[in-house]
Amino acid sequence: MSGMAVETEALVKDFGGNRAVDGVDLRVPAGTVYGLLGPNGAGKTTTVKLLATLLRPDAGHARVFGHDVVRDADTVRGRVSLTGQYASVDEDLTGTENLVLLARLLGHTRPAARDRAAQLLDAFGLAEAAGRQVKNYSGGMRRRIDIAASILNTPDLLFLDEPTTGLDPRSRNQVWDIVRAVVAQGTTVLLTTQYLDEADQLASRIAVIDHGKVIAEGTKGELKASVGSGSVHVRLRDAEQRPAAERVLATALRAAVQLDPDPVALTATVNGHGTDLGAAEQAARALAELARAGITVDNFALGQPSLDEVFLALTDRKGPAA
Ligand SMILES: Nc1ncnc2c1ncn2[C@@H]1O[C@H](COP(=O)(O)OP(=O)(O)OP(=O)(O)O)[C@@H](O)[C@H]1O
Ligand SMILES: [Mg+2]
Numbered sequence: 001m002s003g004m005a006v007e008t009e010a011l012v013k014d015f016g017g018n019r020a021v022d023g024v025d026l027r028v029p030a031g032t033v034y035g036l037l038g039p040n041g042a043g044k045t046t047t048v049k050l051l052a053t054l055l056r057p058d059a060g061h062a063r064v065f066g067h068d069v070v071r072d073a074d075t076v077r078g079r080v081s082l083t084g085q086y087a088s089v090d091e092d093l094t095g096t097e098n099l100v101l102l103a104r105l106l107g108h109t110r111p112a113a114r115d116r117a118a119q120l121l122d123a124f125g126l127a128e129a130a131g132r133q134v135k136n137y138s139g140g141m142r143r144r145i146d147i148a149a150s151i152l153n154t155p156d157l158l159f160l161d162e163p164t165t166g167l168d169p170r171s172r173n174q175v176w177d178i179v180r181a182v183v184a185q186g187t188t189v190l191l192t193t194q195y196l197d198e199a200d201q202l203a204s205r206i207a208v209i210d211h212g213k214v215i216a217e218g219t220k221g222e223l224k225a226s227v228g229s230g231s232v233h234v235r236l237r238d239a240e241q242r243p244a245a246e247r248v249l250a251t252a253l254r255a256a257v258q259l260d261p262d263p264v265a266l267t268a269t270v271n272g273h274g275t276d277l278g279a280a281e282q283a284a285r286a287l288a289e290l291a292r293a294g295i296t297v298d299n300f301a302l303g304q305p306s307l308d309e310v311f312l313a314l315t316d317r318k319g320p321a322a
Contacts, residue, residue, distance in 0.1 A: 003066070005030040005157050005188035006051060010060035013046050013212075020046040022212030023060065028205075030065070030156075033179065033189040035203030037196065037311070043212040044192035048159045051190070052082045064157060081155035083146050083163060091135040095126050095145050098134060103152045120148040124178060140171025147178055157188045164198060176201055196311055208314055216314050223310050230270045231303050232283040237296035239263040245295050252286035264298070 006028035013021040021043045028034040036044050049055040051062055053073040062069045064076045089098045096117050103113035121130045124144045129137060134145060143163060150158060160179065164172040179202055183189055193199055199206050200220055208216040208223070216223055232253075236245055245266055246257045255269040268286070270279040277285070283302050290297055 003030055004028060004063075005032075006034075006062070006064055006190065008047075008051070008060065008062040011047070011050060011057055011062050012059035013043075013050055013055060014058050020212055021050065021057075024209070024212070024214055026207060026214065026217075028188065028190055030188050031183070031186060032204045033183055033191055033202045035199035035206040036190060036192045036209055037194070037199045037206055038192075038209035039194060042209045044209060045161055046212075047209070048082065048161055048190065048192060051076075052080055052159055053077055054082070079156040080159065081150040081153070081157075082159040083150040083161065089134050089142075089145055089149055092133060094131050094133055095121055095137070096130045098145065099148060099152065102149050106153050108152075116152055120152070123181075124148050125174065138171070140167050140174060143167060143171065143175055144178065147175065147182075151182060151187070154185060155187055157190065158182060160189060160191045162192055162194065164193070164195065172198070208311065210314075216310075230279040230283075231267055232270055232286065233260075233265065233267050233301045233303060234287070234290070235262075235298045235300065236264045236266075237298050241295045242266065244293060245290055248289050248293050248295065249286055252289045253282060270302070 004027055006026055008024055008026045011021055011024040011026075012019065024043070024047055026034075026036075026047075036047065038044050046055065050057050051064060051069060053069050053076050056070060065079055067075045067079075069076050090101075093101065096114075099117035099120060100110075100113045103116050104110065108116060118127075118130075121127050124147070126141060126144060126148070129141055134142065137145065147160070147163065163179070164175050167175065176198070179189055179191070189202075191199070191202060203220070205217070205219055206223055207214045232249075234245065234249070236242060242259065242264065246259065249257045249266065249268045253268050253270055255271055257266055257268045259266055270282050270286075280302055283300075287297060287300060
């Protein structure tokens with residue numbers, strides 16, 4: 001599929017005096033995972049609800065596959081599916097019962113509903129738990145059944161609102177695999193998350209949202225590059241030279257130097273302070289200073305900043321709340 005799955009212009013949503021979405025412009029290319037990244041209260045869920053026609057915008061426009069979310073709300077509803085932050089399956093029903101019921105509501109015949117339920121439970125590693133009540137599922141199983149419920153009919157656009165919040169690393173990986181599988185089948189995914197590594201893992205483009213506004217947008221590489229910093233990791237031949245190396249790097253880069261647990265290793269931030277040199281050039285000069293001071297470097301690496309660093313630089317706070 002080509003074109004845009006989502007386009008918004010100056011989208012606004014007020015709750016009383018509180019402007020939850022404050023002029024959001026988004027363009028989500030079809031067939032991709034797009035990450036909407038932001039801390040608690042940033043306006044992620046509200047944006048998703050506007051796009052899913054669950055809320056009406058107070059100003060601006062939003063189109064889903066070219067259809068206006070207000071004027072063509074029914075058409076939009078037919079093409080999207082939402083896995084909410086607070087999900088919708090019935091706790092007292094079993095996994096199978098939930099999926100069959102929802103498939104029946106979507107118009108599948110009973111045999112077709114049973115087939116689709118079994119197929120999804122199997123694909124999501126829930127076959128063994130299929131006959132158990134959902135209230136007895138673990139958090140990870142629960143999240144997987146939520147996503148399964150939202151793709152009973154393969155939607156063109158799937159909203160995943162914080163699909164892995166509160167999951168352990170293994171369950172998060174399982175959900176990530178599911179997202180990748182869904183996209184491989186042609187569905188566009190709009191993913192909201194507070195986790196930078198999640199956006200990094202899944203999304204091809206990311207919008208960083210804070211206080212209802214998009215404060216940065218681009219590919220992961222563009223976002224990292226826009227912060228204009230990186231870090232240089234250095235390994236020395238001789239641990240005794242580390243204090244000297246620390247002083248040289250701190251002076252050359254005008255930045256804090258971190259001593260790694262490995263006694264021969266150091267990491268320094270390359271932040272461009274006081275210079276307009278690129279990160280690579282600054283790092284190269286710092287390495288030359290080490291050589292001049294008689295310090296032997298075994299190897300070094302110049303890393304891009306992590307998305308965490310990007311987020312901190314953009315929002316200028318202590319990062320997303322837990
Ligand atoms: N139905 C509502 N009525 C009043 N205020 C609301 C409503 N829904 C959201 N808000 C407010 O709008 C702002 C944005 O909320 P939203 O749920 O979109 O944030 P979020 O980015 O999804 O946060 P989180 O990461 O905590 O889920 C918050 O200040 C919130 O209190
Ligand atoms: Mg939310």
